[in-house]
Amino acid sequence: MKRLVLLGGGHAHLSVLEDLALHPDEHVSVSIVTPQPQLLYTGMLPGYVAGHYSLERCSIDLVRLAGHAHASFIQASAVLVNPGVREVICTDGTVLGYDVLSINVGSQSQSGVKGVERNALLVRPLQRFVNSWMQLLAHIKNQGLSSISVAGGGAGGVELALAIAHRLRRELDSHAPHVRLITDSPVLLPSFPEGVRERILRNLRRYEIGVHAGSGVAEVGLGFLRLESGLEFESGATVWAAGVGAPAMFRESGLATDAAGFLAIDDYLQSTASPGIFAAGDCATQVNDPRPKAGVFAVRAGPVLAGNLRAALAGTPLKPFRPRRNFLTLISAGRKHAIGGYGSFGWEGGWTWGWKDRIDRRFVDRFTAT
Ligand SMILES: Cc1cc2nc3c(=O)[nH]c(=O)nc-3n(C[C@H](O)[C@H](O)[C@H](O)COP(=O)(O)OP(=O)(O)OC[C@H]3O[C@@H](n4cnc5c(N)ncnc54)[C@H](O)[C@@H]3O)c2cc1C
CATH class of the missing domain: 3.50.50.60 (FAD/NAD(P)-binding domain)
Structure with a gap:
């Protein structure tokens, strides 16, 4: 055997x-x-x-x-x-x-930045992140919070910042904390085409999410965040979606x-x-x-x-894996709205979210209905 x-x-x-x-x-x-x-x-x-x-x-x-x-x-x-x-x-x-x-x-989530392991909500492992998010949401609903920072300018960080802003607005209306997105790269989503990036920025503005590009985080403390430039500001909670280790x-x-x-x-x-x-x-x-x-x-x-x-x-011959270089990107934008990208093309809409929703549900169902 x-x-x-x-x-x-x-x-x-x-x-x-x-x-x-x-x-x-x-x-x-x-x-x-x-x-x-x-x-x-x-x-x-x-x-x-x-x-x-x-x-x-x-x-x-x-x-x-x-x-x-x-x-x-x-x-x-x-x-x-x-x-x-x-x-x-x-x-x-x-x-x-x-x-x-x-x-x-x-x-794994990776940082090497002071205070991240102790004070931030790490995106990975996902199960732990989900538990921390539920606790944070309950805390905000009961006691309020002035701001949330999301570190990470890749697709995961952008989607999470938009999702958090949407959820907090929906649940707390004008009492929703301010959300900001921080990345050490000079622009958000550096590997994405301009058309996608512009649409993302427009959607971030729609939720009044503050974008701080080219801003490496030096320390995450309890209730504050310090950038490498020395600038320090209040951050009631910090979500760490930067770095893949x-x-x-x-x-x-x-x-x-x-x-x-x-x-x-x-x-x-x-x-x-x-x-x-x-x-x-x-x-x-x-x-x-x-x-x-x-x-x-x-x-x-x-x-x-x-x-x-x-x-x-x-003991028979193996086959090579040669994935295509271009792939469809669908980025959710808080509400039931998504931005699509393929090669140098970008587009967006409620229908794009519906498309993404169908693909995602079908994927999960494929392994659930077996
Ligand atoms: C918020 C967010 C949104 C994203 N959205 C997209 C997207 O829309 N499209 C996209 O292409 N990518 C997306 N990504 C990236 C995507 O999540 C990862 O690329 C993907 O999960 C990698 O899949 P995987 O199978 O390699 O690992 P995982 O999905 O991480 O699965 C790893 C598994 O191994 C288990 N495991 C971990 N350590 C051990 C161990 N030591 N021993 C045994 N088991 C272990 C884990 O519990 C888990 O079950 C997103 C990431 C984030 C954070």
């Missing part, structure tokens, strides 16, 4: 579990190790914060999917991989031997990584140094063709990963 171990219930592993459910292999024993029984779909997280979705609507039940795939579900985090003896060590002391290992554990486990395990500590993988999604270890999504970098850390690539890698895991177990 061959042993396949899946580390992390990420977006690529959804396809792997789906594939195992559709084509069971009685000669392979499968285990999945992940700390939460659900995967929160980040495409819908801003919609949850804005109040458009319940938490259940954005969640995919991993225990159920594992059951359909005849996989053992182990609710724990992996802390170490030992490629020499082909073992994984988990937080609960479980040691799992593997013939083929697949890693899809995502990324690699899990420390890879370097601690001696696995091959890129300069930032993400797993180094080849075109076949296999570790460049450890045969039998595959990876996809935010946690890995395809060294010959690096792509942004976006869920869309984790999703697209899923079917190729599923095929290559089967091939590695059977």
Whole structure:
């Protein structure tokens, strides 16, 4: 009996579990190790914060999917991989031997900035962020707050700032705290086309969100925020959506990584140094063709990963993963309104939000209705 171990219930592993459910292999024993029984779909997280979705609507039940795939579900985090003896060590002391290992554990919030870990609401892990957001919202409704800062000028930070501003206006009207968005890059969304960026800025103005670009944060304190320029201002709460960091486990395990500590993988999604270890999504970098850390690539890698895991177990040839460079971007803008981008084109509207809503619901339903 061959042993396949899946580390992390990420977006690529959804396809792997789906594939195992559709084509069971009685000669392979499968285990999945992940700390939460659900995967929160980040495409819908801003919609949850804005109040458009319940938490259940954005969640995919991993225990159920594992059951359909005849996989053992182990609710724990992996802390170490030992490629020499082909073992994984988990937080609960479980040691799992593997013939083929697949890693899809995502990324971590990263800052290195004073006070962030202690005083900010970190976006990752998502489950912890959701709990902190619910507590903050209850606190604001009961006791008020003068301002909220969101650090992070990427799509996640922009969507969260707009979602927070929308929710607070809807719930508190003129008593809503002021929302500001801070980024150390000279402009918001530096990798997006001008047409998308202008539309985003217009939507931020609509909610009177203060934008501070080119402003690195030096310290997050209790109730204040200090910039690298020395400027200090009051911030009742700070949401940290800046920086995507690699899990420390890879370097601690001696696995091959890129300069930032993400797993180094080849075109076949296999570790460049450890045969039998595959990876996809935010946690890995395809060294010959690096792509942004976006869920869309984790999703697209899923079917190729599923095929290559089967091939590695059977000793048959692997297939390369070659994602398209251009992809559709749909950014939610607080209310039921979204901005779309493809290549150099940008557009927006309520219909764009409806389009995004349908894509997102269909994705979650695909893994919920199985
Ligand atoms: C607010 C926000 C909005 C976003 N919107 C979009 C969007 O619209 N489109 C887009 O393309 N991208 C978006 N992103 C980026 C997207 O969230 C990530 O790129 C995506 O989640 C990466 O998927 P993944 O499968 O690699 O990892 P994840 O989705 O993070 O899944 C990792 C899984 O591994 C588990 N895990 C973590 N550590 C361990 C461990 N040590 N052992 C075992 N299991 C572990 C986790 O619990 C989780 O189940 C957004 C991000 C944010 C923050």
